[in-house]
Amino acid sequence: MTIAKRYAEWAVQEARGVSPIYERLARAVSRQRDVLDLLARLPEAKQQPNLLFGVVRLLGGPVEDPAAFHAFTMANWPGIEAEIRTRGTQTNEPGRCAVLLPVLAALPQPLALLEVGASAGLCLYPDRYAYRYGDHTLGTGEPVLECAAHAMTPPDRLPRVVWRAGLDLNPLDVTDPADAAWLQALIWPEHAHRRARLRAAAAVAAADPPLLVRADLVDGLPALAAQAPPGATLVVFHSSVLYQVPSPRRAAFAQVVASLPGHWLANEAAEFLPVDAPLPAAPPGEALHNVLALDGRPLAWTRSHGQEIIWFA
Incomplete structure (x- = not known):
C-alpha cells in the first residue's frame, strides 16, 4: 500500500466521525507529494498519521488548517524527523x-x-x-x-x-x-x-x-x-x-x-x-x-x- 493510500484510508477508517480535523488533514497529506516524499525516507512503522500528527502538535505546529500544517512541516522537517525516529505512537488510552x-x-x-x-x-x-x-x-x-x-x-x-x-x-x-x-x-x-x-x-x-x-x-x-x-x-x-x-x-x-x-x-x-x-x-x-x-x-x-x-x- 502506498503512503498516500494509507493516509486516505486512515481518514475514512479511523478519523471519520471521530476527528473532523484529522480526517481533513489526513486527506490533505495524501495529496501533498512533497510531504509524502519525506515520509517515504522513514521506516514504514514511522510513516503513520498518528505519529506524524502527534509530533507536529508536540512541536507546536498547526493541524487544524492543512495548508498551515504543510508549511510548518516543510519548514521544520529536520526537527520533526528527529522526533519521529525516536518516538512511537504510545497512545495510552x-x-x-x-x-x-x-x-x-x-x-x-x-x-x-x-x-x-x-x-x-x-x-x-x-x-x-x-x-x-x-x-x-x-x-x-x-x-x-x-x-x-x-x-x-x-x-x-x-x-x-x-x-x-x-x-x-x-x-x-x-x-x-x-x-x-x-x-x-x-x-x-x-x-x-x-x-x-x-x-x-x-x-x-x-x-x-x-x-x-x-x-x-x-x-x-x-x-x-x-x-x-x-x-x-x-x-x-x-x-x-x-x-x-x-x-x-x-x-x-x-x-x-x-x-x-x-x-x-x-x-x-x-x-x-x-x-x-x-x-x-x-x-x-x-x-x-x-x-x-x-x-x-x-x-x-x-x-x-x-x-x-x-x-x-
Whole structure:
C-alpha cells in the first residue's frame, strides 16, 4: 500500500466521525507529494498519521488548517524527523479498559495483570476506574469510562487486581513533564474528554505507580511473568500494539505467551491477531474495529478508543 493510500484510508477508517480535523488533514497529506516524499525516507512503522500528527502538535505546529500544517512541516522537517525516529505512537488510552473489563471481571479472581506495550501503564488500573455502559454504571470516582455495549450484558463487578506490571521498549512516566506532554500530543485535537480522562487516569497511576520494565515483548515477557504472585490468575494483555511489531516477532510473541500459565487477552486489528476461530464476515461499517480475543478465541468487535464493544461470541 502506498503512503498516500494509507493516509486516505486512515481518514475514512479511523478519523471519520471521530476527528473532523484529522480526517481533513489526513486527506490533505495524501495529496501533498512533497510531504509524502519525506515520509517515504522513514521506516514504514514511522510513516503513520498518528505519529506524524502527534509530533507536529508536540512541536507546536498547526493541524487544524492543512495548508498551515504543510508549511510548518516543510519548514521544520529536520526537527520533526528527529522526533519521529525516536518516538512511537504510545497512545495510552485508559478508555480501552471498558472493552477489556467484561473479560477481566469474568476470569477467576484475583488477577495479576501484565500489559505488553504498556506505555505509561494507564490500562493497568481497570479496578480503579468507573464505567458507564449506557444506563449501567459500575465503580466510583474518576475517570468515568463510557462505552456503548451491544449484544452483551455489561459486567456487574470490578476485577480484583493484586499485581500489575507492564513491558515497553520506552516506558513513560506520567509524573515526567516531557512524557506527559507526549501523551497529551497523541490525543486527537477535538477530544477534550480524552484529555480530561488522561489527567484523571494519570493521577491514579501517580498515586500507586505500576512496575514498568523496559524490554522487548518477546525477550522480556517470561521473566516478568515469573514475578506474578502465586494464587493469582495471570493475564497477559495488549491493545492496539501488535501493528507496530514486525510479523516474525508477532509470531514469536504468540508462541511465548501461549506457553505461560494464565490467560492471553488481546484487543487488536484482525490482520495482526492470530486467532483460532473464524471471525464474522466483516466488521460493522467502514470504521476500523479491533477484535477482542481471549486465548486466541475472538469474542467481540471493539472501537480503538474503547468507546464501543459489539459482542459476537
